[in-house]
Every structure is written in C-alpha cells, then in structure tokens.
Amino acid sequence: MTSRFDAAAIRSEFPVTKRMLYLDSAHQTPLATSVRSALTDFYSESHETAGPKPVWLRRVEQTRARVASLFNAKPSEVAFTKNTSEGMNIAAHAIPFAAGDNVVLIEGDHPNAAYAWLNQRRRGVEVRFAKLAAESEIASADTFRPLIDERTKVICLSHVSFHAGQRHDLASIGRLCRERGIYLVVDAMQSVGVLPVDVQALNISILAAGTHKGLLVPQGLGVLVVRDGLDELQPAYLAMSSLANPPADYIARPDDMATRKDAARFEIGNLNLPDIQALDAAVEMITKVGVENVERHVLALGDRLIEILDAQAIPLVGPRKREHRAHIYVLRVPVGPWAEHFANNQVRVSPERDGIRISFAMFNTLDDVERLAQVLRLYGAKNSAGQAVERID
Numbered sequence: 517m518t519s520r521f522d523a524a525a526i527r528s529e530f531p532v533t534k535r536m537l538y539l540d541s542a543h544q545t546p547l548a549t550s551v552r553s554a555l556t557d558f559y560s561e562s563h564e565t566a567g568p569k570p571v572w573l574r575r576v577e578q579t580r581a582r583v584a585s586l587f588n589a590k591p592s593e594v595a596f597t598k599n600t601s602e603g604m605n606i607a608a609h610a611i612p613f614a615a616g617d618n619v620v621l622i623e624g625d626h627p628n629a630a631y632a633w634l635n636q637r638r639r640g641v642e643v644r645f646a647k648l649a650a651e652s653e654i655a656s657a658d659t660f661r662p663l664i665d666e667r668t669k670v671i672c673l674s675h676v677s678f679h680a681g682q683r684h685d686l687a688s689i690g691r692l693c694r695e696r697g698i699y700l701v702v703d704a705m706q707s708v709g710v711l712p713v714d715v716q717a718l719n720i721s722i723l724a725a726g727t728h729k730g731l732l733v734p735q736g737l738g739v740l741v742v743r744d745g746l747d748e749l750q751p752a753y754l755a756m757s758s759l760a761n762p763p764a765d766y767i768a769r770p771d772d773m774a775t776r777k778d779a780a781r782f783e784i785g786n787l788n789l790p791d792i793q794a795l796d797a798a799v800e801m802i803t804k805v806g807v808e809n810v811e812r813h814v815l816a817l818g819d820r821l822i823e824i825l826d827a828q829a830i831p832l833v834g835p836r837k838r839e840h841r842a843h844i845y846v847l848r849v850p851v852g853p854w855a856e857h858f859a860n861n862q863v864r865v866s867p868e869r870d871g872i873r874i875s876f877a878m879f880n881t882l883d884d885v886e887r888l889a890q891v892l893r894l895y896g897a898k899n900s901a902g903q904a905v906e907r908i909d
C-alpha cells in the first residue's frame with residue numbers, strides 16, 4: 517500500500533463506521549463528510565441566493581474533467597445521466613442497428629444492462645446470451661467468440677458482477693471487439709471508484725455507471741462515457757443542450773438540428789446539479805486516495821476474508837483468484853437466518869442470489885474483517901448451542 521492510503525483518515529470521513537459494520541457498498545454508499553458538505557453547500561447557495569447558476573455550470577465542467585480522468589477519457593467523452601439504466605438505454609438507441617444484427621450479453625448479468633438491449637428486438641435485433649459455467653468463472657474473449665458473427669454489433673457486460681463479484685476480463689474482450697469491429701459497452705456500476713478503468717486501453721466504446729456506489733454520491737446521477745469519433749452514435753432524445761448550435765434566442769430552428777460532437781449530445785435539459793457537485797467532492801477524494809490503492813485495499817480485505825471463510829468452512833460463491841475478483845464476496849449460506857443474524861449484530865450486508873453478499877469499500881479495515889469473523893463464528897456457536905447466543909456487543 518502506498519503512503520497515500522491513510523486508512524484512519526479515510527475512515528474518519530465516514531461516520532457510518534461508528535454506528536455499524538457497513539459491508540454493503542455494492543448496494544449503496546454511506547455519505548462521506550466531504551460529500552455531504554458539498555451537498556449542503558449547494559443547498560445553502562440555493563437557499564440564500566436562489567443559486568449562482570453560472571457558477572454551478574462551471575462546476576459541472578470541472579466535475580466532467582475529474583470524471584474523465586478517472587476513466588483515462590477526455591472531458592468531451594463524458595456525459596451526465598440519471599443512472600446506469602439510462603446510460604444503457606442511450607447506448608442501445610444510439611447504435612445504428614439494422615434488422616438481423618445481434619448483441620451478445622452474459623446470461624444472468626444485471627437486468628439493467630439487459631433490458632435496454634432486449635427492447636431493441638422491436639428493431640429486429642437479436643439478443644444472444646453467453647453462459648458462464650459457474651459463478652466463479654469470469655468472462656473473457658473466449659466466452660463470446662463462439663457467439664459472435666459478422667452481424668454482431670455489440671458485446672455488453674458488467675465489469676464486476678453484482679451477484680458473485682467476478683471481475684471479467686475486459687482486456688481480452690476489448691481486443692476481440694477491436695479485431696471484429698464490435699462496440700464494447702460496459703456497465704461499470706460496480707467497478708467505478710473501486711478498480712481502475714481505462715477506456716482507451718480496454719477499447720471500451722461506451723461505459724455507463726451510476727454514482728451511488730463506488731463514486732460515493734446519493735442515487736440519481738449517472739455517468740456515461742462515449743468515445744470521441746463515434747459520430748454515428750446519435751441520441752434518441754433531443755433538447756437544446758444536445759445541439760451544436762443551440763438557438764441563442766430560444767426559438768427552435770427546424771433547419772439546424774445538428775448535434776454536438778461531444779458526449780454531451782446525449783444530455784438533455786437541466787442536470788442533477790446537487791449530485792454533480794457532490795460527485796466533484798467524491799472524485800476529488802477518490803483521486804487523492806488513488807483508485808489503484810482502493811483496489812489493493814479491497815483485495816487485501818478479500819484475501820483475509822477468504823482465509824476466514826476457509827477456516828470456518830463457509831463456501832464462497834464467486835472467484836478466489838485475486839485477478840478475478842474485486843470488492844464483492846458472496847457467502848453460500850441460507851439467506852433468511854443469516855440475514856437476521858447479521859442484522860442482530862449491526863452488520864449491514866445484502867441478500868444475494870446464492871447467499872449473503874459482503875462488499876468492501878475504501879473505509880473498511882482489517883479490523884472490520886476480524887469483527888465479521890467473530891459474527892460468523894457466533895452463527896455456528898448459536899446453531900450448535902440451540903440458538904443460545906444471539907449477539908456480541
């Protein structure tokens with residue numbers, strides 16, 4: 517870990533850590549103090565002066581630039597959206613499909629990255645699903661190769677799966693897409709702010725994510741990266757803000773509807789300014805900490821968690837290899853009684869398809885993992901002692 521990763525300083529930014537053992541950042545983020553301050557600053561400005569809108573709009577551009585650097589993208593490649601689903605739908609409607617073209621997805625991936633494409637069946641698009649043999653398997657170019665042909669326009673998948681935590685091999689998939697002229701569309705909802713994501717190196721055409729997990733902002737804001745030069749991708753929705761020459765007199769010009777060249781052609785109308793201001797503070801913090809340090813940190817917590825699970829004979833649903841995982845670890849246990857046990861012990865986790873999902877963030881520590889180990893042991897003790905022990909304090 518480099519010296520920039522000051523675990524105590526980071527933890528002090530997250531008051532939630534004093535109240536509970538929060539292991540649920542793959543669900544939603546607890547607010548950091550600096551992010552809350554950015555929001556309250558916005559509300560104070562709005563409360564006291566109705567808002568310096570030009571200042572807010574300058575901050576939007578500052579935030580856009582910060583977000584771009586997180587993805588090794590250019591500011592011109594970043595648009596603000598509402599969430600991942602909106603980004604996926606923008607992508608699905610922008611791709612110039614012809615009837616008979618196809619899209620390849622991973623079966624069981626997040627539904628918000630599937631319905632946008634399934635909806636294109638109305639345009640005659642075929643949706644194909646690649647299957648992974650197990651929840652511990654990661655997708656690579658080999659997963660998609662048997663399903664693609666000359667009519668494949670898009671491969672779309674999550675970078676990190678929400679339900680088992682696999683970190684898919686975007687590098688090989690990006691190479692395959694480059695060779696075959698396929699758009700690579702990535703749902704980075706789970707990985708953004710946790711793992712480095714380089715859209716250039718990975719040959720990602722379009723990336724969509726919400727900001728309410730690794731980007732530390734409340735729900736309602738998303739980011740969309742659309743690579744420069746993909747001018748054939750055009751928005752389904754239009755507003756003044758999408759246009760290359762918006763009418764200064766606010767009178768719509770039917771003869772001049774050319775869209776902007778940059779990704780902001782996909783933005784429509786006023787943006788979620790408070791959340792964007794919060795995002796600015798969040799990305800500033802994440803950048804100071806260093807995403808590569810967050811990655812190293814959550815992997816180290818995962819290493820220790822796997823040792824604990826092995827010692828207690830609790831199976832892990834997802835991958836064990838470091839390079840195949842990130843911050844999400846699903847315990848294969850019966851959900852009902854375990855969810856109750858975690859809640860009784862002030863441990864916040866999520867029920868998941870195959871068990872209980874534990875997810876780490878920058879503010880979690882090895883002490884958190886040891887405390888989790890105690891809670892896990894207690895479940896065993898409770899069951900062998902006929903439910904005698906309910907909680908540890």
Ligand SMILES: Cc1ncc(COP(=O)(O)O)c(C=O)c1O
Pocket residue numbers: 599600601602626628629674676677678703705706725726
């Ligand atoms: C991989 C993934 N995609 C998308 C979403 C959510 O979609 P949206 O941002 O549209 O609410 C989640 C979880 O909330 C997720 O884990």
